[in-house]
Amino acid sequence: MNPIEILRDQLATLSKSAIEHTPNLVAAALLVIVTWLVAKLARRVVNKLLSRQSDSDSLTIAVRKLAVLFVWVAGMAMTAIVLFPSVEPGSMLAGLGLGSVAIGFAFKDIFENFFAGMLILFRQPFRIGDFVEVDGIEGHVENITIRDTRLRQTDGQPVIVPNSTLFKEAVTVRTDKDRRRVRIICGVAYDENLDEARDVITKAVEKVNTVIDDQPVQVFAQEFGGSSIDFEVTWWTGSKPVDVRRSRDEVIASIKAALDDAGIEIPFPYRTMTFKEPLSLLRRGADDEQEAAAA
Numbered sequence: 001m002n003p004i005e006i007l008r009d010q011l012a013t014l015s016k017s018a019i020e021h022t023p024n025l026v027a028a029a030l031l032v033i034v035t036w037l038v039a040k041l042a043r044r045v046v047n048k049l050l051s052r053q054s055d056s057d058s059l060t061i062a063v064r065k066l067a068v069l070f071v072w073v074a075g076m077a078m079t080a081i082v083l084f085p086s087v088e089p090g091s092m093l094a095g096l097g098l099g100s101v102a103i104g105f106a107f108k109d110i111f112e113n114f115f116a117g118m119l120i121l122f123r124q125p126f127r128i129g130d131f132v133e134v135d136g137i138e139g140h141v142e143n144i145t146i147r148d149t150r151l152r153q154t155d156g157q158p159v160i161v162p163n164s165t166l167f168k169e170a171v172t173v174r175t176d177k178d179r180r181r182v183r184i185i186c187g188v189a190y191d192e193n194l195d196e197a198r199d200v201i202t203k204a205v206e207k208v209n210t211v212i213d214d215q216p217v218q219v220f221a222q223e224f225g226g227s228s229i230d231f232e233v234t235w236w237t238g239s240k241p242v243d244v245r246r247s248r249d250e251v252i253a254s255i256k257a258a259l260d261d262a263g264i265e266i267p268f269p270y271r272t273m274t275f276k277e278p279l280s281l282l283r284r285g286a287d288d289e290q291e292a293a294a295a
Contacts, residue, residue, distance in 0.1 A: 028079045035075025042067040062121050062146045109164070110147070116167035117146040126173045131241060133172040135165060138241075140175075154241055179212055180239040182248055186255055187228030189265040194221060194229060197264050204258035205235050210247035212236040227270040 046067050050060040121144060126132050131140045132151070137159050139151030149166055151159045174180065188197045198219050205217045215236040222232040233255070237247035259266055 024082055028083045031075060031079045031082060035072060035079070038075070039068045039071040042071050062118060065146070066118075109162075113147050113163045117144070117148070117163035120144065120149070120163055120166060121146070125171065126176075130176070131174045131239075133174065134161065135169050137161065174241070175239045178239055179215070179236050180244060181234055181236050182244055182251075183232060183234045184248065184252065185222065185230050186233050187225050187230045187266065188259070189228060189267045192229075192264050196262070197229075197259070198231065200258050200262045200264060201231060201233060201255055204254040205233060205251050208235075208247070208250045208254050210237050210243065210250055227267045 043064050046064045047060060050063060126141060128141050128144060131138070137151060137153070139153040139159055141149060142152050142158070143150040146163075148163055149161050151161055153159060186201060188194070198221070202217050202219050205211055205219075206213070211217065212235070218232075218234045220232050222230045224230075233251070235247075235251065237243055256266070
């Protein structure tokens with residue numbers, strides 16, 4: 001048999017096989033189109049449902065991606081079964097299971113951050129715009145994705161925190177409420193009247209504009225300091241870091257002015273020095289006379 005006849009036979013076989021599998025190819029193409037349409041419909045349904053129940057754009061995006069991914073995986077699996085009838089669904093699922101285990105070990109950290117991100121988005125322990133602290137990092141939340149969370153520190157620097165860290169570590173949400181309690185220590189001299197000092201400090205704090213007036217200002221004598229009686233002063237103000245800093249500045253200035261006006265001393269630290277051996281003290285004039293006599 002010459003090469004031309006061999007080529008002709010192979011082409012005939014391929015043509016016959018293609019004709020026989022044409023229905024499968026058409027069905028597979030239709031399945032791909034249907035999968036694309038269903039994925040598009042799933043995207044719209046998720047957007048419509050979550051837009052009513054949640055105001056988190058990140059959660060909507062994450063759920064939408066998961067829904068679309070699920071639709072495409074199911075559609076491609078059905079397409080493979082149609083194209084290759086010898087492939088059984090059970091064997092395909094077994095292969096997917098083994099492949100998933102291998103992929104899970106290879107991309108452990110990625111999947112850990114992914115699932116942690118999904119839990120964070122669903123539970124919403126904090127939202128975009130909240131000021132949080134985690135693992136020594138402070139900043140306001142700029143964006144939450146299914147892999148990491150972007151924080152912006154008060155000095156303007158961005159920090160990308162893996163979601164697994166936010167899920168496993170203790171997170172302090174400083175702006176969970178719109179107000180925060182602030183605490184400072186103020187000392188007065190031992191010979192001052194403590195009741196009068198407490199009254200002056202309380203009135204000085206209450207008149208500050210950044211102090212929330214529907215919460216009481218608390219002033220308690222805390223301890224006997226090294227050179228003063230120390231008062232613990234607490235009040236409520238806004239929860240943002242800039243609100244706390246501004247309020248603390250105004251309160252300290254107000255207390256200082258009020259104590260000065262009332263003649264109440266804010267003492268400097270006193271230090272008592274002792275020496276192992278007695279020291280001889282001479283006047284300056286006597287020292288000069290001794291030096292002149294020695295000369």
